[in-house]
Every structure is written in C-alpha cells, then in structure tokens.
Amino acid sequence: MIAVSIGRTRHKMVVAEHRALAERGAELVELRLDWLSRQPDLTRLLKERPTPVIATCRRQIDRGRWRGSEPQRQTLLREAIVAGVEYVDLEGDIAGQIPRYGKTKRIVSHHDFDETPRNLEAIHARLADKDADIVKLVTMANSPGDGVRMLELVAEAEVPTIGFCMGELGIPSRILCGRYGAPFTYATFTRERVLAPGQLTFDEMRTLYRYDSITKDTQLFGVLGDPIGHSLSPLVHNAAFSHEKLDAVYVPIRVPPDALAATLDEFGRLGFRGYSVTIPHKEAVLERFGRPDDPAWEIGAANTLYLDGEGEWQVMNTDYEAALDSIRLGLDPDDEGELEGKKALVLGAGGAARAVVLGLVRNGVQVTIANRRGERAAKLAEQFRCKQVQWENRTTVHADILVNCTPLGMHPNVDDTPFDKNAFLEDMLVFDMVYNPESTLLLKEARERGCRTVSGIEMFVRQGAVQFERFTARDAPLDAMRAALRKGISPVRDGSS
Ligand code: NAP
Numbered sequence: 001m002i003a004v005s006i007g008r009t010r011h012k013m014v015v016a017e018h019r020a021l022a023e024r025g026a027e028l029v030e031l032r033l034d035w036l037s038r039q040p041d042l043t044r045l046l047k048e049r050p051t052p053v054i055a056t057c058r059r060q061i062d063r064g065r066w067r068g069s070e071p072q073r074q075t076l077l078r079e080a081i082v083a084g085v086e087y088v089d090l091e092g093d094i095a096g097q098i099p100r101y102g103k104t105k106r107i108v109s110h111h112d113f114d115e116t117p118r119n120l121e122a123i124h125a126r127l128a129d130k131d132a133d134i135v136k137l138v139t140m141a142n143s144p145g146d147g148v149r150m151l152e153l154v155a156e157a158e159v160p161t162i163g164f165c166m167g168e169l170g171i172p173s174r175i176l177c178g179r180y181g182a183p184f185t186y187a188t189f190t191r192e193r194v195l196a197p198g199q200l201t202f203d204e205m206r207t208l209y210r211y212d213s214i215t216k217d218t219q220l221f222g223v224l225g226d227p228i229g230h231s232l233s234p235l236v237h238n239a240a241f242s243h244e245k246l247d248a249v250y251v252p253i254r255v256p257p258d259a260l261a262a263t264l265d266e267f268g269r270l271g272f273r274g275y276s277v278t279i280p281h282k283e284a285v286l287e288r289f290g291r292p293d294d295p296a297w298e299i300g301a302a303n304t305l306y307l308d309g310e311g312e313w314q315v316m317n318t319d320y321e322a323a324l325d326s327i328r329l330g331l332d333p334d335d336e337g338e339l340e341g342k343k344a345l346v347l348g349a350g351g352a353a354r355a356v357v358l359g360l361v362r363n364g365v366q367v368t369i370a371n372r373r374g375e376r377a378a379k380l381a382e383q384f385r386c387k388q389v390q391w392e393n394r395t396t397v398h399a400d401i402l403v404n405c406t407p408l409g410m411h412p413n414v415d416d417t418p419f420d421k422n423a424f425l426e427d428m429l430v431f432d433m434v435y436n437p438e439s440t441l442l443l444k445e446a447r448e449r450g451c452r453t454v455s456g457i458e459m460f461v462r463q464g465a466v467q468f469e470r471f472t473a474r475d476a477p478l479d480a481m482r483a484a485l486r487k488g489i490s491p492v493r494d495g496s497s
Pocket of ligand 1: 435
C-alpha cells in the first residue's frame with residue numbers, strides 16, 4: 001500500500017486534495033498537520049474522510065513545520081487518537097508519553113536527515129519497544145548500500161517495519177520496501193510538493209513502478225549511473241514489464257563514481273539480475289566482467305550487465321546492435337537491409353560514435369568521421385581503418401548515410417544542428433541519435449530535402465529492447481517501449497517521426 005502525504009497550509013486544500021487522491025485510487029493518506037497555517041481543525045479534516053488516514057505532526061527538529069509548543073503538539077496527537085484516526089505517527093522519544101487508545105494503530109518513527117547510522121538495529125529495537133504496531137525508520141542515504149542495509153533490516157524485523165532511505169541514493173529502497181515486508185511506503189501528491197528528499201509521486205509509485213504488485217518474488221533490475229535523475233530507462237523498461245505482465249521492476253540506482261564494486265555486491269544481496277549501465281560506469285563494468293570476444297571491447301564500453309542462464313554475469317553494448325538496426329530501418333526497402341558498399345559520414349567521435357562506426361565498418365560500409373576535436377576523429381579512424389575529415393569540411397563528403405552522434409539539437413538547444421541544410425543529398429538516409437526532441441532540426445531539414453530519416457527514439461528503444469531480451473529471455477514489446485519513451489520526453493515534439 002502507498003501512503004500519500006498531504007502537506008498544505010489551508011484546510012480547504014487538504015480536504016480537496018484528500019478527495020482527489022481518493023478518486024485517483026489512494027487507499028491511505030498521511031495528513032501532515034504541521035503544514036497547516038492555522039490551528040488544525042480535526043473535525044473538519046476527518047469528517048467524511050474518503051480514506052483511512054495517518055495523523056502526523058512533525059516538529060521543526062525533524063524538519064517539520066509545527067510552530068506551536070510541544071505540549072500543544074502532543075495534545076493534538078492525543079485528540080487525533082480520540083477522534084479515531086486509523087494511524088498516528090509518534091516520534092520514538094515521545095511515544096511513551098502518549099498511551100494507546102481505541103483502534104488507532106501506533107506508528108513509532110525515527111528520522112535521521114544526515115545519515116543511515118551503523119546501529120540501525122539498536123534504533124529499531126528502541127522504537128519497537130514503545131508499544132509500536134508499526135516501526136517507521138527513515139534515514140538519509142549517503143551511499144547506495146545504505147538503502148540495502150535498511151531493506152535487510154525491514155526483512156528481518158519482527159514488528160512490521162516501514163524502512164527506507166531519503167535522498168536520490170535512497171530511491172530504490174522507497175520503491176522496494178514492500179518487497180521486504182514494509183506495510184506501506186510514502187509518496188507525495190505531486191512533484192511540486194515533495195515533503196521529503198527523494199520522495200516519488202503517487203503516480204510514479206503506482207503506475208511507473210507498480211508498487212502494489214511488487215512482492216518477494218518480483219525480479220529486480222535497474223540502471224546504474226551518476227547522474228541518474230533524468231534517465232528515461234525506468235519508463236521504458238517498466239512499460240515493457242507491464243505490457244508483458246512480467247513480475248519484474250526496474251529502478252534507478254545512483255552509483256557515485258567510486259561506488260560501483262560495492263554497489264554490485266550490495267544489490268547482488270537483494271537479488272538484482274540485470275542492469276543498464278550508463279556514465280560513468282560503462283568502462284568499469286566492461287573491465288570487470290567483459291570477455292575478449294565481445295564487440296563491447298572494441299567499443300571500449302558496455303551499457304548492459306546481466307545474469308545469464310548459468311548464473312554468470314555478462315556484459316554487452318546494446319548501442320552497437322541498436323544503431324545498426326535503426327539505420328537498416330531507414331534504408332530504402334529495395335536495399336533489403338544491405339549495407340555493404342554504402343558510404344557513411346559519422347558526426348562525432350564519442351562513445352555512441354564508436355558503437356556505430358564499428359557496426360558500419362563490420363558491415364562493409366565505407367565510413368568517414370568528422371569530429372569537433374580532430375584528433376579524436378583521427379584516433380577513431382585509425383582504430384577502425386576508416387577515413388576522417390575536418391569538422392569544418394564535413395559537408396563536402398559524399399555519403400549515402402549521415403549519422404549524428406553529437407548532442408547538437410538536443411533539448412533545450414533545439415535550434416542547433418550539426419549539418420548544413422543545403423548539403424543534404426537527395427537519397428541520403430539521415431539518422432540522428434538525439435532522441436529529445438524526437439524531431440530535431442537536423443531531421444526536419446533533412447525531410448524537407450527529401451531525405452529518409454530515422455530518429456534517436458528508434459535507437460533508444462532498440463538498445464533497451466536488446467537489454468529486455470537479455471534480462472527476460474523474451475521478445476521485447478517495441479511499440480509499448482516506444483510509446484512510453486515518447487510520453488516521457490520533453491513536450492518539444494511536433495509529432496512527426
Ligand atoms: P560523448 O561520448 O560525450 O561524445 C559526444 C560527442 O559529441 C563528441 O564527439 C563531441 O566532440 C561531440 N560534441 C559535443 N558537443 C559538441 C558541439 N557543441 N559541437 C560539435 N560536436 C560536439 O557522448 P555519446 O555517448 O557519444 O553521445 C552522443 C549523443 O548521442 C548524445 O546526444 C546522446 O544523447 C546520444 N545517444 C543516443 C542514444 C540513443 O539510444 N538514441 C544512445 C547513445 C547516445 P568532441 O570530441 O570534440 O568533444
């Protein structure tokens with residue numbers, strides 16, 4: 001179950017939000033009484049309440065907003081119990097002063113906004129000792145492993161325990177605590193009113209992560225990277241799991257640069273079976289798990305780590321296959337996917353360019369590379385035995401296929417383009433790896449000149465689809481993944497593809 005926190009300054013808004021949440025399917029609401037600007041009127045808040053509630057009134061030392069005195073606060077909590085709220089939240093240090101009464105269940109809580117202490121078990125035992133129906137332990141994650149320790153505590157606790165970590169590093173524990181036995185997690189009504197660091201919205205918890213269907217049998221996947229907040233992979237993979245009715249969830253895992261090895265061990269203890277891997281860990285996973293015959297070695301980076309049927313970790317670079325498939329998608333049907341003998345101009349010489357150049361060269365395409373920093377293009381051209389041209393001279397190349405592997409044109413710089421619109425050749429296939437927006441200026445101008453075009457959406461979906469297939473040994477639902485990605489990208493789209 002998801003408890004949705006309402007923190008509003010006006011009673012009227014609390015009541016309206018409560019009603020709206022109930023209409024949207026919320027089953028439990030936390031009323032943050034400390035947010036109200038006037039003395040809380042419990043009768044008004046509780047009369048005809050559309051869902052069960054948790055009454056919470058946080059002190060300022062616990063990052064709450066209560067401005068009255070402590071005796072007044074405790075009186076309010078007692079009044080809430082007498083009024084029959086379903087749950088009351090009592091901080092561990094005052095829980096002993098407020099006796100059990102009626103049917104109200106006691107959540108005995110402790111928050112630590114600085115760290116996840118080593119002695120979690122001792123803190124938990126102290127809270128459980130305060131006549132707790134539920135223990136709530138919420139701490140700041142300073143490493144990905146903090147959330148794992150918390151989930152392990154939840155799993156072993158004898159008293160029902162809600163335990164998760166705050167902050168971006170703690171997000172997996174918010175999503176997964178139910179899997180380890182937490183009676184509920186917390187979410188916020190909207191992104192504009194996040195009441196604690198790292199809190200997700202009710203819609204994200206329910207629709208994106210399908211919190212209520214996560215059980216101890218749910219298979220675990222995620223994306224490892226730093227930063228990770230803007231990753232669209234959770235949208236795409238969870239949509240695929242949902243579409244295929246698979247009991248699996250995919251979470252964002254922020255892993256600071258020096259924390260990869262420890263995180264893999266810690267999340268391994270939870271039973272994670274596969275990861276997408278992004279900056280800055282693409283090289284490190286390859287070095288740790290790569291095999292010499294993998295194309296990922298030639299690219300120098302892996303974006304996927306998964307357990308194979310034998311229980312062995314394997315790495316892969318799915319950009320390679322995805323880029324090739326995207327280019328084939330845009331070829332003239334008369335070509336029947338044949339790339340041999342074609343000429344390609346690749347703009348950029350970063351990680352994505354390396355994957356596409358390798359794929360093209362291996363399929364008999366004559367590749368020319370142009371990069372802003374010429375020395376990088378020269379190095380790549382030498383490694384893959386192809387040509388190089390100065391960035392300034394890129395429009396002079398006669399190519400059948402143009403591939404943009406630079407971020408030029410990406411949101412918010414949507415008026416940028418890496419190529420001169422007068423230099424497109426009529427039968428050119430133009431493939432832009434940028435996927436946000438879907439219809440970049442490069443692609444719009446290419447279409448105006450009669451070129452065939454493929455957007456970065458196709459590659460993003462395909463690299464995710466190959467990962468999905470490795471994770472689940474099933475065909476990926478491309479259409480569902482594409483639709484989820486389109487929904488997730490910025491609204492700067494014009495609808496064309
Ligand atoms: P990267 O390793 O950081 O490489 C970036 C490349 O873009 C470099 O060659 C860089 O040139 C060039 N560049 C950056 N800013 C430029 C500018 N203002 N003018 C000209 N060139 C510029 O990044 P990456 O991983 O290869 O990714 C490149 C792009 O592809 C990104 O937009 C990424 O989102 C996109 N991508 C899409 C997918 C997909 O699935 N659709 C997959 C992977 C990547 P210098 O060497 O001179 O710095």
